[in-house]
Amino acid sequence: MPRHHLSQLLGTYAPHTFLVIGVALAAFMAATDPIHSQSFADVTVSKSGPATVESGSVLFYTLTAENIGTEPSPSTVLIDEIPAGLTFDPGSSDPSSALNGAGDSVVSTPFPLDPGDSYTLTIGFTVNPDVEIGRAHV
Numbered sequence: 001m002p003r004h005h006l007s008q009l010l011g012t013y014a015p016h017t018f019l020v021i022g023v024a025l026a027a028f029m030a031a032t033d034p035i036h037s038q039s040f041a042d043v044t045v046s047k048s049g050p051a052t053v054e055s056g057s058v059l060f061y062t063l064t065a066e067n068i069g070t071e072p073s074p075s076t077v078l079i080d081e082i083p084a085g086l087t088f089d090p091g092s093s094d095p096s097s098a099l100n101g102a103g104d105s106v107v108s109t110p111f112p113l114d115p116g117d118s119y120t121l122t123i124g125f126t127v128n129p130d131v132e133i134g135r136a137h138v
Contacts, residue, residue, distance in 0.1 A: 079100070086131075087126045
């Protein structure tokens, strides 16, 4: 099987940061493709929310992205899978969040993140009434 640079498989690479794959992809590109080597933003993401919720209630949690690097991230996107037993509640969520096309994750609209800046996204979910105690993991 022939070996290809990741840039050949993905096409033109733009230095945007995407949750989960963005930072790893940037590091891979810098290490393996000298044509595309450049500085990239270093974005961390944390998730916080309550330790317990009642079935049938609304659960809120926040995703916080922080650029701890020295380069800006001009078009950062947060993506978070919807845990089993929860239903996305757009009316209770930050207006910059929406379901992805498949309906299995929440996606933020792109936002800039300069070095030292952070961005917080609050997402609301209805806890399905049939969720067994201890079965929904956020």
